[in-house]
Amino acid sequence: MILVVGGAGYIGSHLVEELVRTHEVVVLDNLSTGHRGAVDAQAVFVEGDLGSESDLESVFSKYPINAVMHFAANSLVGESVTDPLKYYENNVAATLTLLKIMLKYNVKNFIFSSTAATYGIPDVNIIREDSRTQPINPYGQSKLMVENILADFATAYDLHYVVLRYFNAAGASESGRIGEQHDPETHLIPIILQHLLGQREQISVFGDDYDTPDGTCIRDYIHVTDLAQAHIAALDSLLAEKSKTATYNLGNGQGYSVKEVIDTCESVTGRKANVIIAERRAGDPARLVASSEKIRQALGWKAERDLEQIISSAWNWHQSIQ
Template identity: 50%
Template sequence: MSKGSILITGGAGYIGSHAVLAALDAGWDVVVVDNLVTGFDWAVDPRATLVRANIEDDAAVRGAMREHGVIAVMHFAGSVVVPESVSDPLKYYRNNTTASRSLIESAVACEVRHFIFSSTAATYGIPDSVPVREDAPKHPINPYGMSKLMTEAMLADVAAAHPINYAALRYFNVAGADPEGRSGQSTAGATHLIKVAVEAATGKRGHVDVFGSDFATPDGTGVRDYIHVSDLADAHVHALDLLVAEPAKSHTLNAGYGRGYSVLEVLDAVDRATNVTIERRLQGRRAGDPDALIADNAAILAALPWRPQRDDLDAIVADALAWERTLAERG
């Protein structure tokens, strides 16, 4: 028996397609709204209904909400490349902030009661201390982080004015792929380290650039908190259950494991998985890169019954590598 119908924006993309899988597996009916600019129709599980549209298309979005009796939105659609946000900030404020405003307005108009937002650790900027708690100062250093923080503020204001609650999940570094091989990161030109590394390991790239070797970390390279995409997708489903159970409460939660790995440790893990050494090329630091960015995940562990099932760097790399090989076979 279905738990009800939810709308997932960006469900043909990397994280969104995994959330579709997790929601379907948990018994929800799913409607995906995606313009397929960066996503792929084949990435949407056939159990879901795909509506090809922009999230600012009020007629299409509200039509889908009403036709399917949608009770909740999971919002993944948006632009996610940090350097691009610096060079083209208006794109990010349009795609991440203005478009989100339209989607939230559609949810209110259609009396959708629950909203889960794909936020980011980039809202913190360069943290004063790590691990980073949710109440740490928010000083985004790029338009990507600011565009997400502005959407968080909109959600808080809307929840205070209308009968809707929300969960904003601030992701740290998302990596890996569905362990069953149903989806993975497929976007061309991805900038995430593990994706770049497995592309190098499978011959799509000749080397991996290491940006900075003088950080205040044990080996001098930046340390990040990597969360398996399937664990992250499961966290969204648990967050939805919480919103439904407690309709008067909203939540902002870090989504991470609470420990980090350096760039070199990640590359060593890929080398172990392939028995081949990836060529590393040391480059200068990128502006604004913190030494370490690690989640304090005590709040999400307290709020949800969610517990990480794939908190293992070698497992994350193995799943990412298996997916990269699947993409290579597809050509």
Template identity: 50%
Template structure:
């Protein structure tokens, strides 16, 4: 933890969820005072450390959020709250435009009203759609093929326009596929019915699922299954802390950066890795493609490496799987003990 006093409090929306809870840990480890706002629809109160202040609220309520920002003297917002399941966004687009776009607009308005100067946004590689080139640079065409990606891109545009009109700067971090768990076992992916491949695979490896569905075997990839760039959630959380430091040091500058490792793995390669780590074979069920899934999503991460002092510490697929597996076993023990 840093001994240097921090100039303000950081508010984390969705801080009781998967990625948000890891960002809270990274901020606390760096010495930042943290307030978490979460409506607990998908998050878990127990995922928020006692050293952070917790407020149960809905970010779509502008007046409520303005009051929270002023009360806690918030100087920066890390915004993770939202809906994240791509196939669900195709079947229920209005949910995504409400939870991701409209709610973000309300939060940005609260930030401006309360005089918050820095805003970090949890964006996504889904803003690119089906990319023209892989790895994908930040200036690639933004042509999302599902409402999830569109809802996030709309928020990026709102932030751009707000920063042009008000004294606030922002960083939009476009995540590729987030996986793994805190190496110290403090947090991990805990959502029931999660769709993240590595989460699903370690659930199968620990007996919580009978099999793993492989959605599509006819993609334009070496083995026919979708290729993704998997980034460890703790590396991603660290990127947010570095981005915050950069925004504070450069108040007139806003950033948009990819968060990934620049290397992709196919679905079958991931499952093979889980098999090796667990020394067992997961049953694989081949199914049709899901709506809205591109063939390959791999980050060109040169911009973030050139802009921030961020360097990945867990850029290793077996390590990511091991951390996810350790968390899954810990969850099982806690369920068996009646703790959660």
């Protein structure tokens, strides 16, 4: 049985929807940012907290867990700067509690959702797994801390793990059942679509004078279902004992500018956006694009869905919840 911690959140719920097709799944989530209704009905749901030893004990003692997938981090960069305690407490300390209980029950397989924020502001156009890690905020720092902890646990306790560093997850389930629903919403694609649905007055583009072809920042967008399938490929490689430890980037390898994203949203929806050019945000790199060549070679995974497919799936879902 696979334990998915944070399986009621955006990425976790999409993973669960895919995972229940091939595995028995139990979800642990405190519903602080997740949604109970997003959890696939085929999965067992337990409301509980990542940092609670008693909550974890109740799951591990009741169910035959043989792998854990961890999606339960706090992930707002700005909030991590203003409230770093929350991020180190949940993302690092609570994860240590989870690992402690895993070791107690001799569960040695762990999939960790990490982030491009571990790289900070890169000095390369295409980021590879061996690129320099130098986080510039507590969120990225907390994720890198856990990566380092996992390496130490692998050496000391024979923990088997895969770290997946991903970039901009976007889109909605092709079933139309679940999509991206944050409060507050901070991600570009849902913000644009909310505006095109009349829920926001305008879209702010933070800087149009970057050293990119159209002057706006370039980011690497990946469909959330592609992301889920990468996690399952990583899980299956661990369960088959093909590798003991690995770190992979997940992205499309190309990148799209803010202007390209807005243009594609307008094309998909047939609606025109009201765009305002605002000041640059501090710490925004001009370009963040990942190479996913390593996971393609190792596990045969690559992103299959392009920007138009990402936006079309998101648009269908946003319209359905109007």
